[in-house]
Amino acid sequence: MKILKIQTLRGPNYWSIRRQKLVVMRLDLEELADKPSDVIPNFYQGLIAVLPSLVEHQCSPGCRGGFLMRVQEGTMMGHIIEHVALELQDLAGMPVGFGRTRETSTPGTYQVVIEYFNEAAGRYAARAAVRLCQSIVETGSYPPEELAQDLKDLQELWAEASLGPSTEALVKEADRRGVPWVALSARSMIQFGNGVYQRRMQATQSDRTSILGIELACDKEGTKTILREAGIPVPRGTLIHYLDDLKTAIDDVGGFPIVIKPLDGNHGRGITIDINSWELAEEAYDAASGASKSRSVIVERYYQGRDHRVLVVNDKVVAVAERVPAHVVGDGHTSIAELIEQTNRDPRRGEGHDNVLTKIEMDRTSWQLLERHGYTLETVLPAGTVCYLRATANLSTGGIAVDRTDDIHPENIWLAQRVAKVIGLDIAGIDIVTPDISQPLRDVGGVIVEVNAAPGFRMHLSPSQGIPRNVAEPVLDMLFPSGTPSRIPIIAITGTNGKTTTSRLIAHIFKQTKRVVGYTTTDGIYINDFLVEKGDNTGPQSAQVILNDPTVEVAVLESARGGILRSGLAFESCDVGVVLNVSADHLGLGDIETLDDMARLKSVVAETVLPNGYAVLNADDPLVAAMANRVHGQVTYFAMEPENELIRLHTQRGGLAAIYENGYLSILKGDWTLRIEQAVNVPLTLGGRAPFMIANALAASLAAFAQGVRIEDIRAALTTFEPSVGQTPGRMNLFDLGGYHALIDYAHNPASYAALGSFVRNWPGERIGVVGGPGDRRDEDFVTLGQLTAQIFDRVIVKEDDDTRGRPRGDAARFINLGIQQIGIVGRCETILDETTAIQTALNTATPGSLVVILPETVSRAIALIEQRQPQSPSTLAATVSPATVDPQSVSRV
Secondary structure (H helix, E strand, C coil), X not given: CEEEEEEEECCCCCCCCCCXXXXXXXXXXXXXXXXXXXXXXXXXXXXXXXXXXXXXXXXXXXXXXXXXXXXXXXXXXXXXXXXXXXXXXXXCCCCCCCEEEEECCCCCXXXXXXXXXXXXXXXXXXHHHHHHHHHHHHHCCCCHHHHHHHHHHHHXXXXXXXXXXXXXHXXXXXXXXXXXXXXXXXXXXXXXXXXXXXXXXXXXXXXXXCHHHHHHHHCHHHHHHHHHHCCCXXXXXXXXXXXXXXXXXXXXXXXXXXXXXXXXXXCCCCCEEEECCHHHHHHHHHHHHHHCCCCCEEEEECCCCEEEEEEEECCEEEEEEXXXXXXXXXXCCCEHHHHHHHHHXXXXXXXXXXXXXXXXXXXXXXXXXXXXXXXXXXXXXXXXXXXXXXXXXXXXXXXXXXXXXXXXXXXXXXXXXXHHHHHCCCEEEXXXXXXXXCCCXXXXXXXXXXXXXXXXXXXXXXXXXXXXCCCHHHHHHHHCCCCCCCCCCEEEEECCCCHHHHHHHHHHHHHCCCCCEEEEECCEEEECCEEXXXXXXXXXXXXXXXHCCCCCCEEEEECCHHXXXXXXXXXXXXXXXXXXXXXXXXXCECCECCHHHHHHHHHHHHXXXXXXXXXXXXXXXXXXXXXXXXXXXXEEEEECCCCCHHHXXXXXCCCEEEEEECCEEEEEECCEEEEEEEHHHCHHHCCCCCHHHHHHHHHHHHHHHHCCCCHHHHHHHHHHCCCCCCCCCXXXXXXXXXXXXXXXXXXXXXXXXXXXXXXXXXXXXXXXXXXCCCCCCCHHHHHHHHHHHHHHCCEEEECCCCCCCCCXXXXXXXXXXXXXXXXXXXXXXXXXXXXXXXXXXXXXXXXXXXXXXXXXXCHHHHHHHHHCCCCECCCCHHHHCXXXXXXXXXXXXX
């Protein structure tokens, strides 16, 4: 078997709208192409020996063991690899359940689709599944050590990509609320929401957390000073910088017992508590100084009591946990070393902060505590005896947490909330030492020992004892208070032809509302009138640029076939999904072989429409109109034919639609007709003589109206949006070159050729075409282009793109010429493969009153060649082009 390609999907996609994290592997079964599993010797036995847990896979039989039944009866290897890849992830602690396997048009080659938790792990699982199955085919088994290594590698990949318990809780809460989020590529930041509504978090530090509050919290001595001056109980303490000052400092705090800790330490590093001798104090000073970035050390009075962490979010106490230092409890016959080993085998314990609990590791303070009690690691503790192994109660050093949220005294709640305000933190972890958290601190001698910025959440999310607290909820409440949006409106546009023009027109309409509009097209990423990045930007990465921008108030996203296939959509849902048309283009690429396949791909945009959003569908295109059955939101239609039966039935039921009637672009709502503007007054329609542009304008108007844009604003946009180089480069750009005209359009498939022809055929003078097409189309597509060319033009120059996309030079032109010959053409036809030479030849030989139509590979180059000839302002089309009868059938194809 051979893996031909592996790609990762990250959003709604061709395979699934809801399951957005998928790996798609294109797999050539090679010698196994005609061998189902039941004819492969000992394969079934080898598979269940290696992965007996596959018995839990139900597959199509719908019962336990269903998949293995399929293997016994005979199924193809691609299907088996799908299940193995899912099971490997499950065994590694990443339960996934969605998979699909489909044979492509190439016999023996399959698309194997599997769900993933982590991208790298999903890709690894796909490759490992192929390796495992190949081994069983060849040897009847798969070495146990290889399987163990695969699972270990998968676990490590998952651990490396883990967000951490605090961040993981926040993104889960965001998912629950439908708040979009994305991991940014710098400083481990997570963006919640998008556009102008976005908020950012770094662990548990928000974009509104005061930098002064953070600096103060990191300055432990400064924190104590501020709190003491506010009348808040804090430990007696002093700051020193040299060992020579230690004795004086101990005297200043009232003598032993004391605590020594670094000024700017964290996670309990360098802290020693309950110090009762000079020798231990000196050693503790060295440890604290070494853990302090500034070499500054705090000496404090040691206060007896239990260690508590009080979490304050947005000025409210939301959780309280008692933290118990790492310890073991004797049983009368097991050594301390063995007890530590037993404790660390708890599956909840892991390395660092990624697990609910952290494994216990011995350090300097551990040995000091053992020595203080006369213990060694070989000591057998009496039953019930507690041996503490750390001086501090941090979870990161192996401690445990006990939830005390319901126990804290109201006065202590008030005090903790006041502390967070005094320090200036929106999210604060306040450390309190007190014998009894249920009593006021002042009554029992409790003190606030520390205030922490960006406090960890895991002790509250998963306490060792007590009730877990959803502390992510108040954080999301703070980021997005009730009634505050987290999403900007997203208008997504797809279709075979007209996407860029429609996207630009929708953006132009929304600009009339004075909002900042970000939009993506085949020629660039834009924010209002400014170009962010030039080039074909219709994929998810380009869309993410707009959604991540904090200035954007409305997103208009052209969503092309390629981006959806390669990565899925960049957004989970949209407010308006526009599907313009489905026609033959790019067929045979990416395993999209038929028009039905293409329609299924384009329908992804319609299917992501929110329940209260709108799908804008072309009622004249049966493939598009049928998408209504898969839409979860509200359906609207547009059509060139006012008597369209689907439109009639839809509006009778009170539905919303847009039609072209009596020369007007109009909105229908039930019995009401709202006329927007006459087509003759809409420059984009070239005086009402470009029916496919009228259809694009209808779709754009309907999308905007569905989003609440006023008719007046839509009208203003339609009458000021022109098919010019500035607003729609390469889309019906007409130039007056004195004695003749030139038209540039990016038509490149049969449907767009036919639509263009509905305008060009009405030109009164000679019609000259400079034609070609992208080299990655099928031979029959080029023949069709040639046939259409012969029906549109009087004279033709056939050229080719500079990038032939793998075809031999001259091959595409040969098939176009074949199509022209099949139809025949009045006048002459010549082949000039170089695009620049072909354009110059056509312009140089243009006859008076003629129209030179250029269908370029590079729009900017074609425009530059024309502008060198200093074109005049376009003349009035009414005087140049004869009236045309709108052909609804041609519109439905564009």
